[in-house]
Amino acid sequence: MLFIYNENAMATKTDPKPAGLKDDKSKSTGKTYEGLSPEQLIEAYRIMYTSRRLDDREILLKRQQKIFFQISGAGHEAVGLASGFTLKPAYDWFYPYYRDRALCLALGATPYEMLLMAVGAADDPQSGGRQMPSHWGFPKLNVVTQSSPTGSQVLQAVGCAEGGRYFASHPQAAKKADGDYRQFKDVKFEGDEVTYVSLGDGTTSEGEFWEGMNTASNRKLPVLFVVQDNGYAISVPVEVQTAGGNISRLVSGFPNFHFEEVDGTDPVASYAAFARTVAYCRAGEGPGFIHAHVIRPYSHSLSDDERLYRPDAERERDAARDPITRMQMFLIREGILDEKGINKLEKQVEDDLQIAVDQALEAALPTPDTIMRYVYSPDLDPTSSAIQTEPVSPAPAADGKKVAPKTMADLINATLRDEMRRDERIVIFGEDVADASREQYLEEKLIKGKGGVFKLTYGLQHDFGSDRVFNSPLAEANIVGRAVGMATRGMKPVVEIQFFDYIWPAMMQLRNELPLIRWRSNNGFSCPAVVRVAIGGYLTGGAIYHSQCGESIFTHTPGMRVVFPSNALDAAGLLRTAIRCDDPVLFLEHKRLYRETFGRAPYPGPDYAIPFGKAKVVQPGTDLSVITYGAVVPRALQAAQKLEREHGVKVELIDLRCLNPFDWETIAASVSKTNRALVAYEDSLSWGYGAEIAARIADELFDHLDAPVRRVAAKDVFVAYQPILEDATLPQAEDLLRAMKELSEY
Ligand SMILES: Cc1ncc(C[n+]2csc(CCOP(=O)(O)OP(=O)(O)O)c2C)c(N)n1
Ligand SMILES: [Mg+2]
Secondary structure, X not given: OOOOOOXXXXXXXXXXXXXXXXXXXXXXXXXXXXXXXXXXHHHHHHHHHHHHHXXXXXXXXXXXXXXXXXXXXXXXXXXXXXXXXXXXXXXXXXXXXXXXXXXXXXXXXXXXXXXXXXXXXXXXXXXXXXXXXXXXXXXXXXXXXXXXXXXXXXXXXXXXXXXXXXHHHOHHHHOOOOOOHHHHOOOOOOOOOOEEEEEEOXXXXXXXXXXXXXXXHHOOOOEEEEEEXXXXXXXXXXXXXXXXXXXXXXXXXXXXXXXXXXXXXXXXXXXXXXXXXXXXXXXXXXXXXXXXXXXXXXXXXXXXXXXXXXXXHXXXXXXXXXXXXXXXXXXXXXXXXXXXXXXXXXXXXXXXXXXXXXXXXXXXXXXXXXXXXXXXXXXXXXOOHHXXXXXXXXXXXXXXXXXXXXXXXXXXXXXXXXXXXXXXXXXEEEOOXXXXXXXXXXXXXXXXXXXXXXXXXXXXXXXXXXXXXXXXXXXXXXXXXXXXXXXXXXXXXXXXXXXXHHOHHHHHHHHHOOOOHHHHOOOOOOOOOEEEEEEOOOOOOOOHHHOXXXXXXXXXXXXOEEEOOOXXXXXXXXXXXXXXXXXXXEEEEEHHHOOOOOOOEOOOOOOOXXXXXXXXXXXXXXXXXEEEOOOHHHHHHHHHHHHHHHHOOOEEEEEOOEEEOOOHHHHHHHHHHHOOEEEEEEEEOOOOHHXXXXXXXXXXXXXXXXXXXXXXXXXXXXXXXXXXXXXXXXXXXXXXXXXXXXHHHO
């Protein structure tokens, strides 16, 4: 029997968003397909067809050079549809990848919004003309800004799910609060939301995918992993990527998962697989994994021609499974739509797309002056001098004796404790940061607890509980990637990288994600996490892999605040500003300074804060400016004091404290006065942080200089184990003294 096409059943552009249709049971025949009514199936086809035709329109626009890039979702429409029909926009959370056009349409994004991205319009709601097309990100739908690196979305999705769970068990934490980033960060949580993350078959080769699977499994998180397996990663076939050629087989041992493997070109079968998996995740049973076999009929992107590596026969086999044709045939076979109905629907889609294309081509483009907007928070300025407070004087000890000053390690620990008490959104995790993961040992008082290899987080798990202070796996990308997801949800992760030398597995997240979320989404999302890192040498035996610096790599990353204190009081004041800040902060803690006698200070109270970008003049002077930071500060001070004692040269010693932003005004005022500048840093000399400072002095203060700008830094080599070699590599007080003397005599 042929179902009579009902015009009203066909959604038009003005209809409310299609997601959630699953509750709308068939009104006509009563027959459903895995729970989908004929009306829903018609709507499904409309979305799938729109997705395909929008790709076609973009391809045309690219050929006409009206847009600049195109990557299609062709062949992946049925999976996208199934996920869009089973998940809820603005309720669940979404970390899609570039083939998820149909998902975004099903969630309620419009073709016009997508085309605004393709032309790079000012009003592109996803990025304001900053990102390539198909890099989805719709704040109003909880579709989180997507980047281009394959796989970096996975750990963020895990962190996002952890965020939802955290707020459900700490609802008070979601409240707004004045005086810090919380004023500008709304929190939304539901309690049973699911986080969707998708990726291609090739992307399962990325380590971050496995790290994400591991943590989602271990913590039973409601994350829905969707691998859209089209058999290729550009030109590399799946059997080269995946041992045995099938990702489902490889992941099947992860506990707590619900697994599905499905023909992702079949919308009804896909819908059924998604419905089962979403129900499992939503019920809190654990994560889901859907492996959907799809096709890729349009090559990888417009820059690729798959005929170079795929013979016709193989491509024809794929074409026979095209989800658009399959769906068409299905609707006709089942009598849901006849040919006339199909034609009418398709014509309506084409007409709507034409209007959207015409509008998008007319859209205003971003103006050049907007380029720096949203690199940092427009709401909270961490350099504001209003942030500065005075340290409270310590109460005298009971016996009337002076209170012993605290080390940098003590005051960092105290600041973390104060801030955790003040802000329930803060969680701390990293390698070994907990007192003990087996908390019963703590409860039974069998052990004292560890609290970090340098003990900086000691006692925090004890005080605040294991859901706020916990150990991560030994995986740095895992730490930072999850922090990115949590911070996007409104939490304040203050995570620890145990040694700077081992920060590199997290580099993708630190370079391409954390500092970029706000800018690339045109302020649609933000990610104000704090990453504390133990850094630096002078350890006597620290050797190659426990002595590294490398701060310039991060100051060279727009969007990242970088702080590097040299003493206990500055560490406390700057860490507080870092935690309350609305931007991501890399907080570098020099290991050698953790417990030095130099720079100890009394506890300055729970609100002591120092604004970013304000240097400290350690000692004033008239003859030479020395600009430095970190562990070189005490060494430079020693050298300067000796120089004054022995030669009467008065050095003005400047401790930058904060490297991005840095205090150019203090440098300029000092060099204009002394007319001589020495820049000193612990990292190797060439291309180090001080090179930028030296260049700027040479450029902007040239008229004030009576001598060349000099640098003292480590040799261009790694730090060796034998202390003789270590000393020869790192800048010593004698090296500083020599350079200061030479420069003062120039
Ligand atoms: C980290 C990283 N390496 C390389 C690339 C370049 N690149 C973009 S897509 C892609 C292939 C992805 O294949 P797959 O995961 O199977 O997804 P598909 O495109 O097939 O849907 C590559 C190598 C990238 N974007 N990111
Ligand atoms: Mg692929």
